[in-house]
Amino acid sequence: MASMTVSMKDVATAAGVSLGTVSNVLNRPDRVSPGTREKVEQAMAALGFVRNESARSLRAGRTRALAYVMLDAGNPYFTDVARGIESAAEAAGLSLFLSNSDSRVEREKRHLEHLEQQRVQGVLITPVVPDSALLDVIAARGTPLVIVDRIREGDQFCSVAVDDLLGGRLAVEHLIDRGHRRVAFVGGPLSIGQVGDRLTGARAAWQDAGLVDEDLTVLSTDALTVAAGRSAGERLAGLPARRRPTAAFCANDLLALGLLQQATSAGLRIPHDLAIVGYDDIEFAAAAAVPLTSVRQPRQELGRAAAELVLDEGDNPAHRHQQVVFTPELVARSSTLG
Amino acid sequence: MASMTVSMKDVATAAGVSLGTVSNVLNRPDRVSPGTREKVEQAMAALGFVRNESARSLRAGRTRALAYVMLDAGNPYFTDVARGIESAAEAAGLSLFLSNSDSRVEREKRHLEHLEQQRVQGVLITPVVPDSALLDVIAARGTPLVIVDRIREGDQFCSVAVDDLLGGRLAVEHLIDRGHRRVAFVGGPLSIGQVGDRLTGARAAWQDAGLVDEDLTVLSTDALTVAAGRSAGERLAGLPARRRPTAAFCANDLLALGLLQQATSAGLRIPHDLAIVGYDDIEFAAAAAVPLTSVRQPRQELGRAAAELVLDEGDNPAHRHQQVVFTPELVARSSTLG
């Protein structure tokens, strides 16, 4: 109905007090006598007064909000990270704006521009391309910015990530322990830092075990999705059994699930014919028909730590940029333990 | 570095023009001569000017943004709906604020209050409790509000949903066609409208086929999650084979995946010992080791339609509230076709 908007001035008039008093009721209730406070509060309720956040932000110079630009909202990994961020934001009395770049640079750019215009207190982002110049521009202009899930060297900003070299190592050491001597690394594009690091860690473990490079083959994929996993599964299942790797280490769980599904439907038994290790340990990993061995990352903690870093950068003049690295953990399940 | 913020006034000074001219360059570029425009644009670039959205919104009386309050950001179903909303928002030149109530009323309330304070142009919401009075209050105060995934009768607001009665019917008719005569409905809490409707549709199909009520048992769950599905699976697998239903219709895919996993690990073969139908057809449904038969909902279209309704309500004085109902579709896969 009433498209008319109620302002503090209207409340003041209705309550028969001045504008300043209404403001005091809202912001320093102790500075106003119980009687007038009561009057004002009743007027607010009667008129349906709603604070105008735009005006507050304008006055304050910044919004009471944080923002997280997700790389892929469809990936439960990132929604878990977002949960961690939100819990920290809530504790700080801030709201959280979520947006989704969907791995596309132009969408990411659009979101970042919007957020800068909103004057959010801080931006958390899992960037499509971590060394995008836009990030530096934003940070240079004064918006606290933290990179999530990716380490960037240099002192330009803070970042939080999980040790992907170690994660790759854990996965492959586990496979070697289980007796595998021909392993495929499934993932891509390799230009994605996480993917490259996981592969590097995998190779290091392989070499440390004295195995030859050729037996750790790389099956490169276009994307880290279930569909890409399926197509990798086709390629793998198409190989003659003698040359086929006995195990696959996938750069994330979505790939692993796609691979698992395709391999199963091609008649391979998991883990007997093909063992599979995923990465991220999303909830669906444990729920797969063959529960998936995976490298678990402390997602919520990652998000919380990131949020605390932006907040510190915004509030603490003595803030120093830092790189926080969490430690992953292997969770062994049926897909390798048959 | 520079925590100093650049305003249009600064740009005007730097470019040697007046504030109004800078504004014109931004909002009506045609009303300004190429020469001065050039000067102003260079000044903006040099100073790193970023428009202040708070000031714009204050002036305009509303934000250039829509908001979607999701019921469960961890459920891919809702992120797909969000994608549809975003595409419509983008087409209208608006940004989209995503928030997640996580099925908790107090979180939903908090988000709604924030959004009202932001003066967003419209709120889309999949509510925890569809008849919450808060929704009416917000609508009454003038914020266009559309209910997503739930029909609410009465003319208070618009809503978009998928026909859950039909969906339940499709699922059970399919099972009857496949020869099943003892079926379990798995879902809950039944107080959730969608769940109740799907059950009602299922019962209708059951009765239409002349089957007796007792053979359509209800396995009630606490939540629509993978974990709840697993525990339902335990209960089901615990029944003696003679009494056990030969098929389960789950109120959503997460339940179905949990059930699938638990039943498999309890030694049941899918679909031979137990056929399973899910609901939503999320990507993981097709990717399960036994690909899941599911009832598909047009998620992106749902989101787009909802967004168009809020926009219409905001822009079109002749707007009339309406209830849009989409039609679901059964996608048959191995979990019932074995």
Added chain:
DNA sequence: TTGTACGCGTTATCAT
């Protein structure tokens, strides 16, 4: 074509 001035709703400072 360009400049001036006012108001959007809020907060904070300064008087009273």
Added chain:
DNA sequence: ATGATAACGCGTACAA
């Protein structure tokens, strides 16, 4: 304890 008033940055009507 309360009231008056000046910003915050922007958009626009109006004047020049």
